[in-house]
Amino acid sequence: MSDRTQTETATIPGPSRPAAEPTPARPEPGPAAPSARSVWLTRLLMVGIVLAALNLRPAITSLGALLEEVRDGLHMSGGLAGLLTSVPPLCFAVFGSAAPRLSRRLGPGAVVLAGMAAITAGLLLRPFAGGxxxxxxxxxxxxxxxxxxNVLMPVIVKRYFPDRVGTMTGLYSMALALGTSLAAAATVPVTDALGGDWRYGLAVWAALGVLAVAVWLPLARGGGSAASTADPAADADAGRTAPAAPALPITRSRTAWALACFFGLQATGAYITMGWMPQIFRDAGVSAGTAGVLLAVTMVMGVPLAFVIPRLATRMRTQGPxxxxxxxxxLIGYAGLYLAPAGGAWAWALLLGVSNCAFPLALTMIGMRSRTGAGVVRLSAFAQSVGYLxxxxxxxxxxxxxxxxxxxxxPLTLxxxxxxxxMIAGVLAGRDRTIEDEG
Known part of the structure; x- marks a missing residue:
């Protein structure tokens, strides 16, 4: 018998109660108020996830669009410019490893809020830094x-949407791809609209960070306790049924290493594609404008597929296929670039865009390869830090x-x-097991 049924039964008058003296009606303590609060917080958390994802790439792709102007404005050498383009994965590896410790101390919501604040401050400061x-x-x-x-978004999804990992990872990945494409395509036109000063063209992307900070402030209050009330029953269930974190160190987990290798190799392909594909097309005789459009096509492919692939992955027992x-x-895309780069340029751009959607698949598998929130934190930090290295x-x-x-x-052979x-690492990482199984 449910709690609600028991409450209703207890309020029904018994046969010995006089009909002329009805019991005064008492307000029944129903779940309306908590339910309304939970719905509101759940929706706010979804908005927060989308805004956070939108902020995870404009700092990189907006700079790429204006790199020549930045070099001239700061009198930057070619070597320093090359260092600037290789800094993102290094920072992701170094700083991402600190996420589990900060999450345990402050809560994942508070760390994501701090991350959004750091992104906003960095975007506002760097154009006017003066050197x-x-x-x-x-x-x-x-x-x-x-x-x-980067590290904590899969953790947020696993913790607060355990029954919708695929859908929420898809939403997050789609927003990330949209932010990547939007900053790459719109930075130059926005800069022109603001008078042609590259400083304003870079700084304008801090507006997205301000929005994200405003949404994550209430979610992170109390170390993330506000966000956790979005589904208290699920949290209680998780506390009762989730097994303890494995005693096995994460560095001895075959699943963790497979995920790290898969993540790192797909990131390698993505960075190579973003950095060199336009030059490949230009060297084959394609105009600079068309080469840029082809790169945009490759990047835009990630928007719809980033939503579809995680949902498909969570419905499959193994993600290797x-x-x-x-x-x-x-493989087909690179072979096409090798044999006929200009003749089939649009087909190769589309195929490589599909191939680059291994990123949302990797994020989804991180959420699926552990039973507990603590396990996902450790696995996400390890796979992403090692992968970016x-x-x-x-x-x-x-x-x-x-x-x-x-x-x-x-290069294309490589x-x-x-x-x-x-592909081998993806098959190994996609096996139906968790890091707890190995512990």
């Missing part, structure tokens, strides 16, 4: 906020091979060859 060193320091501040939020399908698209040499190696070979045959271990 290369200060510009790099402000960029590092924004990247630190991105790194912390998805990893294989995405890897096959990458793995991704650092790839774009540099491709550039070196291109410079020394004088063409794209060797790109295609890297898809094979990515």
């Amino acid at each position: 290369t060193a200060a510009f790099l320091a402000a960029s590092a501040l924004a990247l630190m906020g991105i790194a912390l939020s 998805i990893a294989l399908a995405l890897g096959a698209c990458g 793995i991704s650092i040499p790839g774009p540099i190696l491709v550039g070196t091979l291109y410079e020394h070979s004088g063409g794209w045959d060797m 790109m295609g060859a890297l898809m094979v271990p990515q």
